[in-house]
Amino acid sequence: MNKQKRIYLAIGIAMLLMFALLITPRNMKPNTNDLSGLSLPSPPSERVIPKVMNDIIYKEEEWTTNFTHDGAIIKNGDWYYVYSTDYMVGAPPTPGIQIRKSKDLIHWEFVGRVFDQVSNEAWEWTGGTTYWAPNVVEMNDKFYLYYSVSSVGKRTSYIGLATSDSLEGPWKDEGAVFKTQEGDEYTVNAIDPDITFDTEGQPWMVYGSYFGGIFITKMDPQTGKLEDPTAEGTLIAQRKNMSYGIEAPEIIYNPDTEYYYLTVSYEWLEDTYNVRTARSKNITGPYLDFNENDMVDSSDDSFDTGNKIVGSYAFGKDSGWIGTGHNGLLEDDGNYYLIHQARAGEELFWSHLHVRKIVWTEDGWPVVSPERYAGEKEQKIEERHIIGDWEQILLPRYDDTMQISRKLTFLSNGKIEDESGKSNWELSGDNTLTLSIYDPGVAPEDYWDYTIKVLPGWDWENWNETLVFTGMNEEGTALWGKKQNKGE
Incomplete structure (x- = not known):
């Protein structure tokens, strides 16, 4: 090989080495978008779902998740049902607890309402004209629906009961379960009922709000009312005073961990609402959080009690969600879900139903997905x-x-x-x-x-x-x- 050919060969090899150096980092860089081999959820709809849709305000058949407030969830057969407070934007709500249903927890249809006006007994006691914070359970081969009627900002409140053979009604009003009013001998506020069952099948009502905190009391499984009609029950969660918001209790039992889990909502429903949780081996408490703080805390530090598992948030440049509270809990064939209301970041009065999958930490605490449920599974x-x-x-x-x-x-x-x-x-x-x-x-x-x-x-x-x-x-x-x- 002559000198000129050797020079050309050396130049060629040098150029190949330089080219290899230039492309190697790119070729060896990991694929940061690799989701191959995973079972991924499908789109919840054909297009992005807006948070605010002013054109559907008077079109109930198109409400889907819109205007859901204080939701409670139950499954029967192939259907999931959510019952929620009278609520809408732009006009007074039609009296009557809203009903929605879904077969997959993703696509929801508006069914109608329970009742069309508050009962005379509830109105005469409270002066309230709308229903708040329902809860539905199945007992004795029929459905028991618990509801609240209240005077705004007062302890004058009423928890009532209705029964039906069908989750879509018709419903029969069975009258009062528990009532409170300003100046009575009770501490609790008769609002936000949740009916839960202990490991022996005994039903309990956990309820209450800002006033006095959260109580749990035993139910009569035959009547669906209190075992002792005068017993407000046991205090299980409390904050310092009316400036420290607490309400919307729910309790669910996990047989794998052998704990009862209490959830409550802290702060104000229009913006800082958030969900906290604690657990107990006994349904009547004490309920302790991750740091073993008792949920009965009337000190200035009660902002630090309870594991916060849902709060107002925004990803990226999205307007996000506020008022993320008043949750419901569901166990479905070993899978657990949490529902709650959330208000659009750009319009705080526009409330939606959010459903989130619960997963469990290795030490037995519930945590929830940062994104709404779309059919995903752990894998x-x-x-x-x-x-x-x-x-x-x-x-x-x-x-x-x-x-x-x-x-x-x-x-x-x-x-x-x-x-x-x-x-x-x-x-x-x-x-x-x-x-x-x-x-x-x-x-x-x-x-x-x-x-x-x-x-x-x-x-x-x-x-x-x-x-x-x-x-x-x-x-x-x-x-x-x-x-x-x-x-x-």
């Missing part, structure tokens, strides 16, 4: 699915304002991208993710340690399938996440 997640950019939302117990998402990036080497280079992630089991976030001088031993569950979800803000995560750190503070799945 095995691979490390390749985790790598990429995510949006994270922290739900601090001490701040109930809207929480805005921040970027979180998982690198392929098990590192979390930040200035310190000391934060890490690790996937274990089928779908458990542990995060160690370096925060020197603030976090316990300088690290926030989160144990979270990863599962598929539907990105309602960007309208595509994605992954989400939910869990808590060593202080019981919840963290939500959503992968930025932009497709290929």
Whole structure:
């Protein structure tokens, strides 16, 4: 080979090496949008569902999730039913508890109402003209519907009962279950009833609000009314005074953990509403949160009681949701769900029904998906699915304002991208993710340690399938996440 050919060959090899160096990082970079091999939810509808639709205000057949407030959920056969408070935007609501139904917890149709006006007995006691906060259970081969009528801002309230052979009615009013009024001997406010059953099948009513807190009292399973009509029951949750909001109790039992779980809503329903939870081995309490704080807390620190599992939030540039509270709970063949109302970030009076899947931490605490339910199921997640950019939302117990998402990036080497280079992630089991976030001088031993569950979800803000995560750190503070799945 002559000298000129050797020069050309050397130049060619050098150019190939330079080209390889230029393309290698790109070729070796992990696919950050890899969701292959996962069973992902389908779109909930053909197009994005607006939060505000002024053209449907007087079209009840098109309400779907719109105008749902204080919802309670029950399943019968193939159908899920939600019963909710009289509520609408732009005009006075038609009296009567609203009924919706669905076969998949995703697509809802408006059925109608229970009654068309408040009973004379409830009106004469309270002066109220609308129904609030219903609850429905099945006993004695029929359905028992509990409702509230109240004087706004007073303890003059009425919990009533109606019965029916069908969840769609007709309903027969059975009169009062419990009544309270200003100046009586009771502490509780007769509002927001939830009927729950202990492990022996005994029914209990948990109820109450701002005034005096949350109580639980035993029911007569034959009549559906109180075993002792004069007994307000046992106090199980309380805050300092009327400036510290607490209401909307629900209790559900998980046989796998052998705990009863109490949920309540804190703060004001139009904006800072949020859902807290605690648990007990006994249905009458005491109910303790992750940090073993008793839910009966009349101190200035009661803002810090209860694990906050749902709060006002916004992902990315979306207007988000506020007033995320007054939840209902459902167990369905070993799967658990939480429903709640949520108000549109751009129009606080426009309320929707949200349904979220509950997943359980390894130490037996319920946490909920950061995205509304779209049919997703927990399944095995691979490390390749985790790598990429995510949006994270922290739900601090001490701040109930809207929480805005921040970027979180998982690198392929098990590192979390930040200035310190000391934060890490690790996937274990089928779908458990542990995060160690370096925060020197603030976090316990300088690290926030989160144990979270990863599962598929539907990105309602960007309208595509994605992954989400939910869990808590060593202080019981919840963290939500959503992968930025932009497709290929």
